[in-house]
Amino acid sequence: MNNTALIMIDMQKGFLNPASPCYIAGAAATVPACAKVIRHCRENRIPVFFVTRRYRADGSDVEHTRFAAWREGGKPVSPACPDAIGMDDPEEFGTDPSDYRVFKPRFSAFFQTELDGMLRRLGIRTVVLAGTTTPNCIRTSCYDAISLEYNVAVLTDCTSSATEEIQRSNLRDMENIGAQLISGADWMAGAPINDSAAEVQRLVQKGI
Amino acid sequence: MNNTALIMIDMQKGFLNPASPCYIAGAAATVPACAKVIRHCRENRIPVFFVTRRYRADGSDVEHTRFAAWREGGKPVSPACPDAIGMDDPEEFGTDPSDYRVFKPRFSAFFQTELDGMLRRLGIRTVVLAGTTTPNCIRTSCYDAISLEYNVAVLTDCTSSATEEIQRSNLRDMENIGAQLISGADWMAGAPINDSAAEVQRLVQKGI
Numbered sequence: 001m002n003n004t005a006l007i008m009i010d011m012q013k014g015f016l017n018p019a020s021p022c023y024i025a026g027a028a029a030t031v032p033a034c035a036k037v038i039r040h041c042r043e044n045r046i047p048v049f050f051v052t053r054r055y056r057a058d059g060s061d062v063e064h065t066r067f068a069a070w071r072e073g074g075k076p077v078s079p080a081c082p083d084a085i086g087m088d089d090p091e092e093f094g095t096d097p098s099d100y101r102v103f104k105p106r107f108s109a110f111f112q113t114e115l116d117g118m119l120r121r122l123g124i125r126t127v128v129l130a131g132t133t134t135p136n137c138i139r140t141s142c143y144d145a146i147s148l149e150y151n152v153a154v155l156t157d158c159t160s161s162a163t164e165e166i167q168r169s170n171l172r173d174m175e176n177i178g179a180q181l182i183s184g185a186d187w188m189a190g191a192p193i194n195d196s197a198a199e200v201q202r203l204v205q206k207g208i
Numbered sequence: 209m210n211n212t213a214l215i216m217i218d219m220q221k222g223f224l225n226p227a228s229p230c231y232i233a234g235a236a237a238t239v240p241a242c243a244k245v246i247r248h249c250r251e252n253r254i255p256v257f258f259v260t261r262r263y264r265a266d267g268s269d270v271e272h273t274r275f276a277a278w279r280e281g282g283k284p285v286s287p288a289c290p291d292a293i294g295m296d297d298p299e300e301f302g303t304d305p306s307d308y309r310v311f312k313p314r315f316s317a318f319f320q321t322e323l324d325g326m327l328r329r330l331g332i333r334t335v336v337l338a339g340t341t342t343p344n345c346i347r348t349s350c351y352d353a354i355s356l357e358y359n360v361a362v363l364t365d366c367t368s369s370a371t372e373e374i375q376r377s378n379l380r381d382m383e384n385i386g387a388q389l390i391s392g393a394d395w396m397a398g399a400p401i402n403d404s405a406a407e408v409q410r411l412v413q414k415g416i
Contacts, residue, residue, distance in 0.1 A: 059416050064408040065354055065386025071416060106355040107385075135381045136351075143348050146273055147314040169377035173343045177315075178273025200272040208267050208279060 004193070005047040005124045006037060009109055009131030009138060012052050012087050021073030026160035026167065027132040034130055034158045035092040037184040042096045047122060049100045051109040053137075054087060061105045108140035116148055126151040126193050130158035130184070134170045142174050152179040153193045212401070213255040213332045214245060217317055217339030217346060220260050220295050229281030234368035234375065235340040242338055242366045243300040245392045250304045255330060257308045259317040261345075262295060269313045316348035324356055334359040334401050338366035338392070343378045350382050360387040361401045 014020050016028045041048045055062045055070065062070045104113045119127070127150045129138050138159050145152045154174055161167035175181050180193055187193070222228050224236045249256045263270045263278065270278045312321045327335070335358045337346050346367050353360045362382055369375035383389050388401055395401075 059408075059412045062408075063354055063386070064357060064359075064405045067404075067408040067411070071411075107351055108355070111352075111355050136385060140348070140351050143315055143344075144319075146271055147316070147319050149272060151272075165377070166381065169373070170381070173374065173378070177344060178271070196275075197272045200267070200270075200275040203275070203279075204267045 002044075002046055003123055003125040004128060005049055005119060005122065005126075006041045006128045006130065007049045007051055007109055007115075007141065008034065008038065008093075009051050009129065009141060010053055010133070011050075011089055011093070011131045013090065014087060015132055016090060021069065024132050024160060025162050026164075030130075030132070030158050030160045031090050031092050033155075033184050035090075035094075037128075037130060037155065037158055037188065038093055040188045042098060045098075047098070047100060047124070048096070049102055049109075049115065049118075050089060050093075051102045051104055051113070051115060051131075051141075052087060052089070053105070054103040055105070063106065106140075107136045108144045109137065110141060110144040110148065119150070124150070125195065125197055126153065128153045128155060128187065128193070130155045132160045134159045134161045134167050139170055139174060142179050143177070146178060149197050151193055151195055151197050153182050153187065154179050155184045155187065156181050157183045157185070210252075210254055211331055211333040212336060213257055213327060213330065213334075214249045214336045214338065215257045215259055215317055215323075215349065216242060216246065216301075217259050217337065217349060218261055218341070219258075219297055219301070219339045221298065222295060223340055224298060229277065232340050232368060233370050234372075238338075238340070238366050238368045239298050239300050241363075241392050243298075243302075245336075245338060245363065245366055245396065246301055248396045250306060253306075255306070255308060255332070256304070257310055257317075257323065257326075258297060258301075259310045259312055259321070259323060259339075259349075260295060260297070261313070262311040263313070271314065314348075315344045316352045317345065318349060318352040318356065327358070332358070333403065333405055334361065336361045336363060336395065336401070338363045340368045342367045342369045342375050347378055347382060350387050351385070354386060357405050359401055359403055359405050361390050361395065362387050363392045363395065364389050366392045 014022045015024045038048055102113050102115050109115050127145050142152050171181055222230045223232045246256055310321050310323050317323050335353050350360050379389055390399055
């Protein structure tokens, strides 16, 4: 039984379009690699969770530290903003009846969302993280996932940052706390993800 | 009325002693600066929260990614480990009847702890973060605090990392999402921390 899920985070047009005030240099270049991984998961019955940011039009759920940029930038990444800098995923991702969609109000895919409950219901033990940005939404999701007992793999070529240096330093820090770094191609080719969570569970159950 | 609290994270001997398997280069050097800030807070009725890691002896609450190191390292940072590499704070911090102590099982001071509830009860709107390590427990606490509507200041000389580069890159990432970087000396001398949370609350309440 498959106990792995792909978590595709915040690959919304608002972050991909150079005309958007939320533009993340590097994110658009990962769209093809992300699209390949999404297709692979759908073909192999690996659940795909699209976890994306959504704000209310009155600003009541926008982080206070982002509020000025959100208001001045035409309220990007909100249902109220123009489609071109909006909340939709790129067309390359397509849609599938098996997709799950979760809206999050903060950085982490787990923060005040139903994601953890759904993953538990599905028996997911390993989460594969992709999307943008590496220092913020990928990284907070990584720390939360490890804290919640999931194995975590981060797809190095399917995540992105404003600069190469930010990308590198954040991947290193995540690896230092036990996340596994792997390329989308290697993962699709069968490179294993360590099931550290199951191993530790067995050790504690039998009494270390 | 004071609406600021100091959150002193994981400055336990287990991270400060070079003989400990959890030793963080850089942490011991921050003890004097941390001790000064703690004393300042006690003298000025700014609540001090010591939030420290504690694991159960059977390993049932150790992160799976840290489990092997915890077991092989003589279960550091646990009630079961020798005092020399244990969970106590350095003597320089002293104790005060007004101190709060919170135990956390994961990186973030907010993850599955009572901290947020206590801060709300006390009317705290701004948290000042100090302790170790910058990339892990300080940073996850910073993101969670912003997500929970607190203003966040990180004391640059009262936080530490395994290398200077890790310290720099993590301070930069936190500043990028709206945390304020400030030295302990400047903060004690009266440098203000922006009350962005209150400002945004007023804007949303009156209808933006």
